[in-house]
Amino acid sequence: MRRFRPYLRYLKPVRRPLIAAIFYAVLFALTNGVSLPALIKYVFPVIFDRDHVGLPLGTVILIAATIPVAFLLRAVSGYLNSYYIQLSGVRILEAIRTDYFRKLQQLPLSFVQGKAAGDLISRGMSDTGQLQATLTTLASDGIKQPVQLIATLATLVVFAFGDQGVWLVLASLALVPLAVLPVRYVGKKVIKRAYQLQTNLGVVTTRFAENLAAAREVRAFGLEERETERFAAASHDLITSQVKIAKYVQALTPAIEVIAAAGIAVTLVFAYGTGIRESTFVAIITALYFSYEPIKKLGAMNNEYKRGLAALDRLEFVLHEPVTITDPAQPVPVGRLAGHVGFEGVTFAYNPGEPVLHDLSARIPAGTVCALVGPSGAGKSTFANLVPRFYEATAGRVTIDGHDVRAMRVADLRRNIALVSQDPVLFNDTIYHNLLLGRPDATRDEVLAAAIDAHADDFIRTLPHGYETIVGERGSLLSGGQKQRLALARAFLRNAPILILDEATSALDSQSEQFIQEALRKLVVGKTVLIIAHRFSTIRDASMILVFDRGQVVASGTHAQLYAGNALYQSLYDRQHSAA
Numbered sequence: 001m002r003r004f005r006p007y008l009r010y011l012k013p014v015r016r017p018l019i020a021a022i023f024y025a026v027l028f029a030l031t032n033g034v035s036l037p038a039l040i041k042y043v044f045p046v047i048f049d050r051d052h053v054g055l056p057l058g059t060v061i062l063i064a065a066t067i068p069v070a071f072l073l074r075a076v077s078g079y080l081n082s083y084y085i086q087l088s089g090v091r092i093l094e095a096i097r098t099d100y101f102r103k104l105q106q107l108p109l110s111f112v113q114g115k116a117a118g119d120l121i122s123r124g125m126s127d128t129g130q131l132q133a134t135l136t137t138l139a140s141d142g143i144k145q146p147v148q149l150i151a152t153l154a155t156l157v158v159f160a161f162g163d164q165g166v167w168l169v170l171a172s173l174a175l176v177p178l179a180v181l182p183v184r185y186v187g188k189k190v191i192k193r194a195y196q197l198q199t200n201l202g203v204v205t206t207r208f209a210e211n212l213a214a215a216r217e218v219r220a221f222g223l224e225e226r227e228t229e230r231f232a233a234a235s236h237d238l239i240t241s242q243v244k245i246a247k248y249v250q251a252l253t254p255a256i257e258v259i260a261a262a263g264i265a266v267t268l269v270f271a272y273g274t275g276i277r278e279s280t281f282v283a284i285i286t287a288l289y290f291s292y293e294p295i296k297k298l299g300a301m302n303n304e305y306k307r308g309l310a311a312l313d314r315l316e317f318v319l320h321e322p323v324t325i326t327d328p329a330q331p332v333p334v335g336r337l338a339g340h341v342g343f344e345g346v347t348f349a350y351n352p353g354e355p356v357l358h359d360l361s362a363r364i365p366a367g368t369v370c371a372l373v374g375p376s377g378a379g380k381s382t383f384a385n386l387v388p389r390f391y392e393a394t395a396g397r398v399t400i401d402g403h404d405v406r407a408m409r410v411a412d413l414r415r416n417i418a419l420v421s422q423d424p425v426l427f428n429d430t431i432y433h434n435l436l437l438g439r440p441d442a443t444r445d446e447v448l449a450a451a452i453d454a455h456a457d458d459f460i461r462t463l464p465h466g467y468e469t470i471v472g473e474r475g476s477l478l479s480g481g482q483k484q485r486l487a488l489a490r491a492f493l494r495n496a497p498i499l500i501l502d503e504a505t506s507a508l509d510s511q512s513e514q515f516i517q518e519a520l521r522k523l524v525v526g527k528t529v530l531i532i533a534h535r536f537s538t539i540r541d542a543s544m545i546l547v548f549d550r551g552q553v554v555a556s557g558t559h560a561q562l563y564a565g566n567a568l569y570q571s572l573y574d575r576q577h578s579a580a
């Protein structure tokens, strides 16, 4: 139970429905545990005993009416208990799920990128769902069942002293502790399988998500059969673990019922010859039944608890992951930065021990258009991604205007940077809203101006719904070049002092690229621009070029200087020009 303690705070906002649920739970338990055995003991004899022959019909009706009244009370309290539990449950679920989602927003990019999206979704959907089921079951049955057990035992004791049945009652209860054995056995079996079950659910979701994201590749490479087989295998594993859990969970109730039947048999043996009244005997049997009932439910609760533990493990894997990219305790106050970017002896590794940038130093003065060139995998994108602090340098420091990026508030830092990534993503919304993400307080005129500068306006106007066109998931309804122009417009609109363009024009035809170059020339005035491009036409008129090779800056200068003095630059340049 200790594991769940930090999560009990989720119960606090729902305490009203929860208190209502508990109230009705107690009422329900008392109705079961006390009123039903009492009905049998006190009401039936009135009808059946010979001494009562000749009762007026009205009295008989009244006596009979107690039965539906008791059941009505039981039905209403049972219903309201379930209703309020469900109500609290869904609210708890909502809160847990949102917290999980919020945590995913805070975690470093490297964490999210390193995990399968489907698995993270599955944790957020089905594990939170399981945790909710566990918390509500514990909150409801945790009260209802013990109350019912105590109430029935108390009823039994009262019956025992009222009649001559003390020994009889004790005998009938002798087997109750035995019922704990199957509960414990099943609980142990469930815990391992529950973890497996949740993991398998994650795998199935991952297969779904991955397949849908690669819909084109699947068709292009004819992977339909392979994908279906992989999915079927994951799905089969899931079903197998579901069946394994069901096998144990479903065995619990019959096992306890057999023990209960044995209890009744023992009671019968002891009852023989005691001259106990039939009605008292049936009442004891009823009470006995209602005392095994909570044990069954407590057993089910135990299973639910174990499954909750498994879900919790999987949620805490994310919830307890440290948020490494955090605001400093005393952040340097920053408004609009000038944009002087410095790397001082920066080493960086995605995976510990495998650095991709080695002791790298560079200075990019404010207002410089700086091109990063070099072979694929040399570390250009990595370099650019360290500026907005998407990752943390392993050693050394990245500075802007002389301040370590770790000394600023993350939001302040990133407000000063506009980025067009190698693979820009749009949200499934209108073009207008996608552009507005660049700067939510921009006016419509500013949005249109940015679109015109990015040479996006003309194609947007040819679309049937213009700026109100929905772009599809990740922008899938647009061409690569159209997506890039929107991403550029979004970055222009941001009007940040530092602009990072990672292959931002690679999908454009050479004419559009030329237009964009012109627009860039206007826009970059007074801004620091890091531009990564394989096409030399894009970078030739950068005022500074950094040449990357195997995680280091091996040369820097202007095109003319580098072409004359750096063999790598010269060969990269010549290869492209001889190809063209």
Ligand SMILES: Nc1ncnc2c1ncn2[C@@H]1O[C@H](COP(=O)(O)OP(=O)(O)OP(=O)(O)O)[C@@H](O)[C@H]1O
Pocket (backbone or CB within 6 Å): 113, 350, 351, 356, 374, 375, 376, 377, 378, 379, 380, 381, 382, 383
């Ligand atoms: N998320 C990641 N996790 C682990 N390794 C990565 C990750 N991203 C990049 N790398 C590795 O880091 C190295 C540098 O990658 P980077 O993306 O910076 O290269 P690049 O110069 O931008 O190449 P390209 O011109 O092909 O875009 C490569 O060896 C790459 O395999």
Ligand SMILES: [Mg+2]
Pocket (backbone or CB within 6 Å): 380, 381, 382, 422, 502
């Ligand atoms: Mg790259």
